Amino acid sequence: MRLFLLNILLAISWSALTGIATLLNFLAGFVIGYLALAVSHPLLGDREYFRRVPRVLRLLLFFLKELVLSSLQAVYEVLSPTLHSRPRIVRVPLEIRDDNQILVLANLISLTPGTLVLEVSPDRDALYVHTMFVDDPDVFRREIREGFERQVMEAMS
Numbered sequence: 001m002r003l004f005l006l007n008i009l010l011a012i013s014w015s016a017l018t019g020i021a022t023l024l025n026f027l028a029g030f031v032i033g034y035l036a037l038a039v040s041h042p043l044l045g046d047r048e049y050f051r052r053v054p055r056v057l058r059l060l061l062f063f064l065k066e067l068v069l070s071s072l073q074a075v076y077e078v079l080s081p082t083l084h085s086r087p088r089i090v091r092v093p094l095e096i097r098d099d100n101q102i103l104v105l106a107n108l109i110s111l112t113p114g115t116l117v118l119e120v121s122p123d124r125d126a127l128y129v130h131t132m133f134v135d136d137p138d139v140f141r142r143e144i145r146e147g148f149e150r151q152v153m154e155a156m157s
Contacts, residue, residue: 003049007033052155059155062147066112073133074113089118090137092127092144096153099124105152109144 007030014029015021038050077084096102102124106117114132121128127144134140 003037003044003046007037009033010036055155059151062151063108063111066147070113070115077132085132086134087130087132088134088137089128089130090134090140092129092141094125094127094149095145096149097124098156101152101156102127104156105148108148108152 010033011026011029014032015026109115110117116130117127118130119128
């Protein structure tokens with residue numbers, strides 16, 4: 001956490017030094033700060049930060065891809081004259097057991113258009129997900145397990 005805050009401070013300093021307060025410039029400063037910290041990591045002694053940042057970025061990119069695809073599917077459903085939705089409630093078994101990982105997974109699924117996590121089972125071994133577009137529940141379970149759940153496990157472990 002200390003290196004993340006230092007990286008944010010370096011990104012803010014970069015924006016201040018360049019005099020350009022845009023998101024793109026902040027992100028450029030974050031990347032430059034990350035590279036500077038990576039070069040000096042033997043002095044700082046924390047290697048986990050340099051492994052976790054790429055994994056979190058992969059999770060973010062995966063979520064953005066799923067968000068765009070689900071949004072396009074929802075737009076098509078709204079604009080098409082016939083309904084293509086096949087709503088179901090699907091029980092999705094979980095491999096993860098950590099409360100924080102389950103929270104992130106449930107929120108990412110719920111933020112994706114066409115899906116909503118209704119409940120986490122009391123023993124935390126499954127999610128109950130309402131989905132608008134599913135033909136085969138087994139395929140849906142596999143997509144969640146191999147997609148969102150795997151990405152969350154990698155990013156948060």
